[in-house]
Amino acid sequence: MLVWSAAFLPVLAMPASADQSLDGSDAVAVPTLYAAITRLPATEQLRGTVDSVDQGNDTIEIRLSPDRKELFKVQDGLIFDMVRFGDPVEISVQIISGARTIVRLTEK
Template identity: 60%
Template sequence: MMRAIVALCMAVLGPGATLAVPAALDEQQDAAVTLQAAMVHPQASETLRGVVDRVDERNDALLIRLSPDRIESFKVQDGLIFNAVRFGDPVEIAVQSIAGFRTIVGLSKQ
C-alpha cells in the first residue's frame, strides 16, 4: 500500500521528487521502529493506594491522600474516571509518567 502511494506521488510530482523519497521512507521506518520499541517496552507503572481527597475536573486531576500527611495531585488520562469516584473513596491507582506529569492510567475502588 505504501509503495503504491509513493509510486503515485512520484508520477504526479515528476522526476525532481526522486531525491526526497528515500529520506521520507527512512523517517517512516524510524517512526515504525520507535513505535515497535514502545510496544515492546511499555512505560513502567507504579501502583499506589489511597483515598480520594479532591476531584478537580477543571484541571483534569485527582488529589489522592496517600498517607495522613501526604496528598498528591495526579493527572487523569481518561475523563470517565471522574464519574467513578467521589471524595473519600478508597482507591488503588496505576500511575505512569506521561509528558512529564504523573498520570493515572488505571483506577479501581477498594
C-alpha cells in the same frame, strides 16, 4: 531523482550474500530490537483516599498516607464519574508527557 536512482538501485537489486540465511533464522533480532525500542512505560500501583477532584483541570488529589497527598493528572475523563471525596482507591500511575497520570483506577 535520476542521480539518486542511479546510485541506490544497484544496491537494492543486489542478491543476498552467501553468508546471509534466507530461512528466517535471523528474524529473531528484529522483534528483539523492536521490543527494546518500544518499551511500555513503567506503571506504579498506589493505594489511597480521594482528597479532591478537579474535573476542570483533569486532576485528582489522592491522600496516600496521613501526611502525604499527591496531585495526579487523569488520562480518561470517565474516571471522574467513578469517584468522590473520601473514596478509598487503588490507582495505576504512569509518567505521560512528564506528568504522573492515573491510567487505571479501582475503588477498594
